Amino acid sequence: MTIGRARVVRRACRRVGLDRNPLRRREDRWQTAIGALLALCVVVSVPLVVLGVGVPIHAAQTRALHAEYARLHRVDATVTEVGKTPLYAPVTPVTVSWTGADGLPRTATYHSAIVVKVGATLPIWLDGADRVTEPPSATRPVGRAVLVSAAVLCAVLIGCAGSYLAARLALNRRRSVLWESEWERAGLTWGAHGAS
Template sequence: MRPPDAGTHADRLRRRCGLDGNDLRRRVDRVQWRVGLLLLLLFLVAAPIACAHVVSSVDAAGVRAERYEAATRHRVDATVVGVTQLESGREVNVVWTGADGTPHNGRYTSWRATVVGEHRVLWTGPRHTLGEMGPRKHARTIGDDVSAGAAVLAVTGLPMLTVYLAFRWGCDRRRYRQWDEEWADFDRRSRST
């Protein structure tokens, strides 16, 4: 047996979509197909517009955050002078020398094991806030863009899919009811003959 060619696959897809003019298709089948096509077209129009709007907003906010953090966060080489165990993590006291030669001290919370005398590369921000994370990287902005785009597609598509499934459920009930009525009619006619 030979595998089906591309024409056979296209023909199957055409028939599966209801584009075959089959006289055995009921009106409810055609209506269901049209509603499904309408919802699909609505999704294909609305989703890209909503996705482009949200992703551009998220991207602009991410780029602004990148620039702000690159301008305000600076790398410091600090020495640990004290560690206090907390319920979750550790409070670490450090000292460092600023770019102008003045000594600074500060504290931050860390999850990593730390000992007194250890040298750490930290990042200081406005008002000498400390942290282990450097300025925001562009990869994080791209990740946020992708996540926002996926969320918009889901938020746009799920209501339309729900409407289609509810409509299909109603069509299936009508289809089964018609099927039962036709079988009952067939049974009555076969008994009367």
């Protein structure tokens, strides 16, 4: 270890209270221990939240996605008319036609996320009544699992940070009381040595 790194390590240890400074009070050591314990809680909570919250939510959302896929069906429709793309939305309204399950031709308005021309083929999703619907989102299970896990982890982090600040405030009050009592004791004996 180089001298520069050793200084950085010593300085970091001193800042978090892990040095052997004889002027550190018991309250200072308690604050360091509480901070280390709460930091450990945050680190341990990450895999616990992922396994306890994220994995079940992902599994439930995946089941819901498969049920949605089973309820809907995909067909290839032909674009018969292209509308004007509005400036405020990145979709193009188009009229599409396809042959229904009963063999009859169907037409509907569809909002395409890509630019298409008349005669192009678009995959569309239909519900049980042959109505055009939005396709199931394949990223929804991961997105929901990450979102809920992140919310739970933020709650854990806020709880641990709040606990640390509350403990620090209580320990600061205790240090202030000790500081005042030590000054009072010092004032009683101040200058007593040397007077004859």
